[in-house]
Amino acid sequence: MPEIPEMEVYKNQLSKTVIHKKVTGVIINRERAINVEPAVFSELGNDQLIVYVSRRAKHLIVTLGNGYYLVGHLMLGGRIYLAEPGEKLKTQGSVILEFSGGEKLYFINLRLGWLHVMNEEEMDRQFAKLGPEPLSEFFTLEWLSDNLSQKRGTIKPLLTEQGFIAGIGNCYSDEILFGAGLRPDRKANEINPKESKQLFSAIPTVLRDAIANGGYMEKPFRLHDKLTGGHNEHLKVYDREGQPCSRCPGIIVLTTLSGKKSFFCPSCQR
Structure with missing residues (x-):
């Protein structure tokens, strides 16, 4: 299961590749991986700029231009892949974000993992019981x-x-x-x-x-x-x-x- 280093590497690579890109399509192949109806998920994610990518514990956080967040936990077996325009993958992907430049961000094998859309209050509740970040100034x-x-x-x-x-x-x-x-x-x-x-x-x-x-x-x-x-x-x-x-x-x-x-x-x- 990915831990801080793996999610931090994902965060850093996504920050270099998808910031300020617009989501032009959302494909949901595994409804159990999301927390709302597919139509609602797509409506909240579609036509939005990626503003920021961050991490909390083992979670990846993608901040959207409309103030919502895509919060993901890969759990056991999950992974992320950014496909180049026209690149074909053998895997279907549990959730896929399509970008204006033709790239596609695949959240793969979310059998136990998930990608949820949340507002700030919902995200705060999700993280409320987590301990301190061991790479933060609060860890002494x-x-x-x-x-x-x-x-x-x-x-x-x-x-x-x-x-x-x-x-x-x-x-x-x-x-x-x-x-x-x-x-x-x-x-x-x-x-x-x-x-x-x-x-x-x-x-x-x-x-x-x-x-x-x-x-x-x-x-x-x-x-x-x-x-x-x-x-x-x-x-x-x-x-x-x-x-x-x-x-x-x-x-x-x-x-x-x-x-x-x-x-x-x-x-x-x-």
Whole structure:
């Protein structure tokens, strides 16, 4: 499932390609992916300029000229593709936005994911229970230390809890804990001040490195895209069970915590 880095990469690429373009057509092939009747969705999206593209947690936000927002969550298996004029895709696409220049923006395989049209009040309600953005100024060492001390659960599931910190999932929680040198089964309220600093440092470092490398999504965003998915070869522990640790002589192992897979090195993560 895409996490902060993948959605940030999408946001950055869309900001360079679709801002100020006009939506001239909306195609809905999967009605379950939207939140209103197809005719209403099309009416609100059609003939609108793309004003801004942003992100909140794992959500992509497209601001339209009429003040409405297209808010998308790709969930497991979803992805986005910008097709060039005349380019033919093998996939049908769950929702497609057509632009005046002939490009088409495909939201693909929204089997579990969705693309909803919202006003500002509806969007605020959607995000009301999310925790702080870990790349924002509101995410501080003091906040993290105070909140860790109040949590009895293990640190891996906690990092993926969207009401605690928004936008981190299975992949980057493992990578962050490796960066911090912490085992995923450590109790959050037993992490000492030194370890809190290590965790606080690892969170933005791991996420920013992943963004710079293009995240771990394997499918490209558009033709000749050399960025998307580039972080796969930089992952330290995620999906590397049985492989040597990059930091010590240990071997990466896989365990399950609260129903979530977790990869870590038992030799250098403590």
